[in-house]
Amino acid sequence: MQSVYLEKAQYRSDFKIYLVFNDGKSGEVDLKDTIHEYDEASPLRNPSEFAKFHLDSWPTLAWDCGFDLAPESLYEKCRPTP
Numbered sequence: 001m002q003s004v005y006l007e008k009a010q011y012r013s014d015f016k017i018y019l020v021f022n023d024g025k026s027g028e029v030d031l032k033d034t035i036h037e038y039d040e041a042s043p044l045r046n047p048s049e050f051a052k053f054h055l056d057s058w059p060t061l062a063w064d065c066g067f068d069l070a071p072e073s074l075y076e077k078c079r080p081t082p
Contacts, residue, residue, distance in 0.1 A: 005071045006059045011051045017061070019078055021071065027078040034069070034077075041067045 008020035015032035035041040035050065043065045044050040053063050062068035 004075050006055055006061060006074070009053065009055055009061055011053070014047060015050055017053070018081065019061075019074060021075060021078070025075065025078060027080045029074055029077045029079070031069070031077075035067075038067065040065070043067075 002023060005022050006019060007022055008018075010018040012018050012028060014030075015035060016028050016030050018026070018028050020026040031050075035044045041063075044063055044067060049063070049065075053061055056062040056068065058071075060068045060070060061074060
């Protein structure tokens with residue numbers, strides 16, 4: 001299996017992000033439950049802070065507070081959007 005990585009990430013609303021992967025899969029992930037699951041993500045419970053993500057050099061979805069999410073886990077959560 002080819003390595004999965006992110007090519008694009010775009011904030012949608014609330015705690016939802018539209019993602020495009022290197023294999024062509026795209027869709028939306030809702031990360032509301034995820035950021036409430038980890039103490040390290042507590043700054044991201046503020047929607048304006050959540051929206052300040054970036055793709056790091058791996059490329060992984062990351063925030064300046066040090067929290068990040070691996071592309072493989074996002075791939076599994078990603079659902080097609082209409």
